[in-house]
Amino acid sequence: MEREFYLGAITEDTMTRRNYSLLGPDGARAVETGLAAAEWYHTEVPRKVMKDLMKRSDAPAIRDTIILYGCMILFAGLGIALWPSWWSAPFWLAYGVLYGSAMDSRWHECGHGTAFKTPWMNTVVYEIASLMMMRNSATWRWSHARHHTDTYIVGRDPEIAVMRPPVLFKLIGNFFGIFDAWAALSRMAYNAFLGVHPEEKTFVPQSEWPKVVKVARIYVLIYAATITLAIWMHSILPLMVIGLPRLYGAWHHVMTGLLQHGGLADNVTDHRLNSRTVYMNPISRFIYWNMNYHVEHHMFPMVPYHALPRLHETIRHDLPAPNRSIGAGFAEMWPALIRQLRYEDFFIKRELPATAKPYREEFHAEAPVGGTVAA
Amino acid sequence: MTQWIDACATDEIDEEDLIRFDHGAQTFAIYHSPEGDFYATAGLCSHENVHLCDGLVMGHLIECPKHNGQFDYRTGEAKRAPVCVNLRTFPVKVEGGRVFIEVA
Numbered sequence: 001m002e003r004e005f006y007l008g009a010i011t012e013d014t015m016t017r018r019n020y021s022l023l024g025p026d027g028a029r030a031v032e033t034g035l036a037a038a039e040w041y042h043t044e045v046p047r048k049v050m051k052d053l054m055k056r057s058d059a060p061a062i063r064d065t066i067i068l069y070g071c072m073i074l075f076a077g078l079g080i081a082l083w084p085s086w087w088s089a090p091f092w093l094a095y096g097v098l099y100g101s102a103m104d105s106r107w108h109e110c111g112h113g114t115a116f117k118t119p120w121m122n123t124v125v126y127e128i129a130s131l132m133m134m135r136n137s138a139t140w141r142w143s144h145a146r147h148h149t150d151t152y153i154v155g156r157d158p159e160i161a162v163m164r165p166p167v168l169f170k171l172i173g174n175f176f177g178i179f180d181a182w183a184a185l186s187r188m189a190y191n192a193f194l195g196v197h198p199e200e201k202t203f204v205p206q207s208e209w210p211k212v213v214k215v216a217r218i219y220v221l222i223y224a225a226t227i228t229l230a231i232w233m234h235s236i237l238p239l240m241v242i243g244l245p246r247l248y249g250a251w252h253h254v255m256t257g258l259l260q261h262g263g264l265a266d267n268v269t270d271h272r273l274n275s276r277t278v279y280m281n282p283i284s285r286f287i288y289w290n291m292n293y294h295v296e297h298h299m300f301p302m303v304p305y306h307a308l309p310r311l312h313e314t315i316r317h318d319l320p321a322p323n324r325s326i327g328a329g330f331a332e333m334w335p336a337l338i339r340q341l342r343y344e345d346f347f348i349k350r351e352l353p354a355t356a357k358p359y360r361e362e363f364h365a366e367a368p369v370g371g372t373v374a375a
Numbered sequence: 376m377t378q379w380i381d382a383c384a385t386d387e388i389d390e391e392d393l394i395r396f397d398h399g400a401q402t403f404a405i406y407h408s409p410e411g412d413f414y415a416t417a418g419l420c421s422h423e424n425v426h427l428c429d430g431l432v433m434g435h436l437i438e439c440p441k442h443n444g445q446f447d448y449r450t451g452e453a454k455r456a457p458v459c460v461n462l463r464t465f466p467v468k469v470e471g472g473r474v475f476i477e478v479a
Binding site: 050054114149207301302 | 392422423424429430431433438440441442443445455456457459
């Protein structure tokens, strides 16, 4: 499969410096130029087909949720029973990945309201997953709405996982949740004691600010109670169940999350340019709830996770070829991230099939082609 | 001054679905409820300028295709974040198999 590598600026002197602050000049420029809240490219799908794909159902998510929480209770129970023996380690590792990674996808899909047909089921799973992921359930609903409005628009999207130039030690550290969890705890404390952060005020409506503070205070109470219990028991066991799995189980959601947009274009209005679909094994797809079909999800966020494979088959003629595996995705992305250390305008542009409509790349008109390689 | 505008034939909209209707500079969404009634609202989501016609009708709710915000299309009431502002609604009548909406 062909992968073109684009270099927007040739020398470091002329290279663009991105400012990712939501209060900074890049965001203001995106609003001025119409890049923010723009109309994005969509593949044409007949209305009847799309209605069928968008159809909601409780059954798949109830099945998956029973399996997920059932496994978590089982693994945590075995971990506790075998504690403090090293024989408990495999069960903690399994529990951790369901807590620190599967909860990321549950937070995501239930936040969209597409996982279950019944609204309260989405709400319950969303709130539990938000607590486990240390994401304020009030703030992050709005943050993710902005991510879908302005996907990888610099200065507008609050959920850009890989900024340019990439900070590799942070990316690697986040496989163990180190920087993410610290940032989440800091923001939790800020929200609980000082209120809504100025950056959050750019995407959370004022009517929701009291809720942000209330949720943060509830989280602080829960985590403080867990720490108190650990101190009282003279054991980290309570934290192995609540809190620490956000660190030792984060690796899978970081591994899959980096692939969503890493190394691809920013400041464009075509998800085929800035998002990546990767074929994955069934276990990863269960943990990730099919978000490996990421171009499809961004183009049509109304389609529930269980219908994404069908959506992929429906529109794949208009999309770049997916990466064949997680390993293939990293083999494509990682060298691009390394190049971005020196040239932050560098990005991967995937070739479209002959059946696809051309890319919308009006915002990339000035970028000269750097080279073409086979991946 | 208001006027009744001929928007579409009743059989142009499936039950539990909607279509887009443009008139002058305005855009509308016209709905066919599961009970067989017709309703009309502003065509763009009140959260961001996204056409609701690509969204999903579930019972009496319309879900925006971009951010999954929901409105009750009978009243325009915002029902699910990220929508906070109600949708404007318009009177509808059906005559001779045609759907008319009253616009200013």
